Amino acid sequence: MDTHVERQGLFPKLEPFANGMLSLDGGHEMYWEQSGNPDGAPVVFLHGGPGAGANPAHRRFFDPQFYRIVIFDQRGAGRSLPVSNLTDNTTEHLINDIEALRRHLTIERWMMFGGSWGSTLALAYGINHPERCTGFILRGVFLGDTRELDWFTHGIRNVFPEAWNEFSGFLPESERGDITAAYYRRLTDLDPSVHLPAAEAWNRYEGSCSVLLVDFGDASPASGSASAQALSLARIEAHYFENGMFLEDGYLLDNIAAVRDHPAVIVQGRYDMICPIVTADKLAAAWPGADYVIVPNAGHSAMEPGIRTALVKATQDMKLHLAG
Secondary structure (H helix, E strand, O other), X not given: OOHHHHHHOOOOOOOOOEEEEEXXXXXXXXXXXXXXXXXXXXXXXXXXXXXXXXXXXXXXXXXXXOEEEEEEOOOOOOOOEOOOOOOOOOHHHHHHHHHHHHHHOOOXXXXXXXXXXXXXXXXXXXXXXXXXXXXEEEEOOOOOOHHHHHHHHOHHHHOOHHHHHHHHHOOOHXXXXXXXXXXXXXHOOOOHHHHHHHXXXXXXXXXXXXXXXOOOHHHOOOOOOHHHHHHHHHHHHHHHHHOHHHOOOOHHHHOHHHOOOOOEEEEEEOOOOOOOHHHHHHHHHHOOOOEEEEEOOOOOOOOOHHHHXXXXXXXXXXXXXXXX
């Protein structure tokens, strides 16, 4: 690893060598890009949220000399179109989209790299298409169960009471019995004067609970339109929350045998309050062959110093499996 990577925890900035839009069902258009080595080991980056979108900093977790880095924005997110669209937007659709992109790029097998919701999607895709996966790097593990959703909307108040008070206080007291449903109604309202304030409140809450140490250095994510980005994340996230992530409770752990023979690294911040460590612990127990890395002094964000360094180490270590 060169001195820049050792110092910053990420590889230098790089530009894509190809990008485009892939037509999907339901009128969706998926933005995709490739960077790094066109003949390298394929890896696909799965962003979080759902609805967060990817950004240029995400290319930098991977050695561009070794990896063929594929990044895309999920339905309705980032540069994909239509923005914030919920039509035909489910976990099953996203799994099929990943497979459609693999075929479009004529990739035989690739490594899954995902954090938060991206870890959920990586596992869901892997369980459905284990023969297409070479390995997994998962960060801030989220399995999409009801208990995890309840933690987000209620449990976090045990650690961030002021953030939760503002989040719940945005709603009339009569609607606080079902916070997700109340936000979902506002976020899907066609009136910007209704959905934009709700999106901003949702994102303030999530953002204020995501980071333990704010020190992103030169890896700070680029942002586009604050309003469009806020709405995409909040609306799509609430849509998935309201529908139980379109997964049965326990589905991923119950089916983990499909991928358990694949090499895997689980990276978890000790003080992750969005996706608490108890979930990563469950996954590690069910996947004894995985390398389980707990990062001290770190929360949820992939861009925290300890997390990003651990993720780069994981991509470096995974080379040994992929080169063979």
